[in-house]
Amino acid sequence: MTEKEESVKLLGFWASPFSRRVEMALKLKGVPYEYLEEDLPNKTPLLLELNPLHKKVPVLVHNDKILLESHLILEYIDQIWKKNPILPQDPYEKAMARFWAKFIDEQILTLGFRSLVKAEKGREVAIEETREMLMFLEKEVTGKDFFGGKTIGFLDMIAGSMIPFCLARLWEGMGIDMIPGEKFPELNRWIKTLEEVEAVRGCIPPRDKQIERMTKIAETIRSA
Amino acid sequence: MAEEVILLDFWPSMFGMRTRIALEEKNVKFDYREQDLWNKSPILLEMNPVHKKIPVLIHNGKPVCESLIQMEYIDEVWPSKTPLLPSDPYQRAQAKFWGDFIDKKVYGSARLIWGAKGEEHEAGKKEFIEILKTLESELGDKTYFGGETFGYVDIALIGFYSWFEAYEKFGNFSIEAECPKLIAWAKRCVKRESVAKSLPGSEKITKFVPELKEKLGIE
Numbered sequence: 001m002t003e004k005e006e007s008v009k010l011l012g013f014w015a016s017p018f019s020r021r022v023e024m025a026l027k028l029k030g031v032p033y034e035y036l037e038e039d040l041p042n043k044t045p046l047l048l049e050l051n052p053l054h055k056k057v058p059v060l061v062h063n064d065k066i067l068l069e070s071h072l073i074l075e076y077i078d079q080i081w082k083k084n085p086i087l088p089q090d091p092y093e094k095a096m097a098r099f100w101a102k103f104i105d106e107q108i109l110t111l112g113f114r115s116l117v118k119a120e121k122g123r124e125v126a127i128e129e130t131r132e133m134l135m136f137l138e139k140e141v142t143g144k145d146f147f148g149g150k151t152i153g154f155l156d157m158i159a160g161s162m163i164p165f166c167l168a169r170l171w172e173g174m175g176i177d178m179i180p181g182e183k184f185p186e187l188n189r190w191i192k193t194l195e196e197v198e199a200v201r202g203c204i205p206p207r208d209k210q211i212e213r214m215t216k217i218a219e220t221i222r223s224a
Numbered sequence: 225m226a227e228e229v230i231l232l233d234f235w236p237s238m239f240g241m242r243t244r245i246a247l248e249e250k251n252v253k254f255d256y257r258e259q260d261l262w263n264k265s266p267i268l269l270e271m272n273p274v275h276k277k278i279p280v281l282i283h284n285g286k287p288v289c290e291s292l293i294q295m296e297y298i299d300e301v302w303p304s305k306t307p308l309l310p311s312d313p314y315q316r317a318q319a320k321f322w323g324d325f326i327d328k329k330v331y332g333s334a335r336l337i338w339g340a341k342g343e344e345h346e347a348g349k350k351e352f353i354e355i356l357k358t359l360e361s362e363l364g365d366k367t368y369f370g371g372e373t374f375g376y377v378d379i380a381l382i383g384f385y386s387w388f389e390a391y392e393k394f395g396n397f398s399i400e401a402e403c404p405k406l407i408a409w410a411k412r413c414v415k416r417e418s419v420a421k422s423l424p425g426s427e428k429i430t431k432f433v434p435e436l437k438e439k440l441g442i443e
Contacts, residue, residue: 079313091300
């Protein structure tokens with residue numbers, strides 16, 4: 001792939017785990033890109049033009065191609081820029097990575113955010129339900145440095161951007177120790193390993209600012 | 225090596241239909257096992273402990289869950305002259321985008337048509353029509369969503385067609401009147417053997433809905 005005509009733009013938001021994970025992939029693969037920060041909730045005309053259906057970040061613009069949906073963007077990036085592959089080669093391993101990725105962005109996000117904040121069945125029940133789901137991930141990462149194996153992969157980026165660098169800040173703001181070391185030794189080890197990866201380090205939203213934001217969103221959900 | 229392919233499924237599931245079609249398209253022999261969702265079998269619970277849902281594709285003892293993921297897996301494991309997904313990364317991303325859109329939007333709104341009353345029902349109906357119109361616009365004048373060849377997006381959507389008669393009955397509207405091109409597309413799809421084999425009759429689905437509502441405790 002020649003670099004001279006290549007143009008890569010990413011529309012993102014500092015607090016969005018969905019755009020942060022795309023940044024991780026681009027950084028890991030050494031892809032130069034122009035980052036355009038959206039000032040959410042004030043969506044730019046550019047965002048609305050590029051993603052009229054969903055009006056959401058991230059949007060990746062590669063030359064004249066518009067890519068939407070973070071999982072799809074990650075897969076696209078992996079297919080175009082071959083350095084440091086993030087998806088497994090084996091079809092079964094790939095299917096499993098996609099399965100867990102969906103699980104994180106659906107089950108974990110719903111239970112660990114919305115359901116927890118609303119806690120209709122009581123806070124303790126909500127915490128237990130979230131932990132039950134997280135236990136699946138604890139098992140998945142057991143005996144491995146990363147979900148991807150020896151090196152950071154697709155699932156690490158999705159899980160990392162969502163759990164330690166987003167949801168955990170909400171949990172901290174709520175005074176909940178969702179993944180204590182005694183119950184989740186593997187996940188905690190994985191988080192520490194992840195934080196050491198250079199491509200990841202630059203993509204972690206500032207902690208206090210994120211806690212403040214997540215707490216505010218929680219308030220809005222609660223009072224809705 | 226002997227291939228063992230098992231599909232845990234439920235006959236009216238538009239998600240299960242996708243996997244059936246994909247396997248048929250690839251001429252893969254599979255053992256279809258009907259599941260009772262109100263009395264889940266040990267194999268279902270063992271093979272999909274996370275969601276306990278169908279369809280579950282079990283290939284040589286290893287489970288693959290989620291119908292769109294199964295479709296992609298099938299396409300990769302049994303490559304053929306007519307792949308379900310394009311090989312070009314951008315076109316692939318576009319196909320999967322629409323698959324994801326169908327997954328997120330169609331079922332939820334459709335369910336309100338047969339499963340809800342009053343305002344919710346009306347809102348579901350309105351949203352459902354809008355979503356179909358968006359899909360119809362994406363189809364345009366093409367034979368199939370991917371162009372000339374039947375593929376991933378067609379398979380992701382066609383199962384819902386077996387439910388259209390039920391939606392029309394419960395919603396008191398005509399889908400063909402709203403989206404004639406989409407209906408024409410659906411009629412083209414059901415002419416394919418893989419689809420004809422995999423979709424139950426509309427009448428059977430329509431008859432099933434009251435039973436389903438009772439099972440779900442909906443009036």
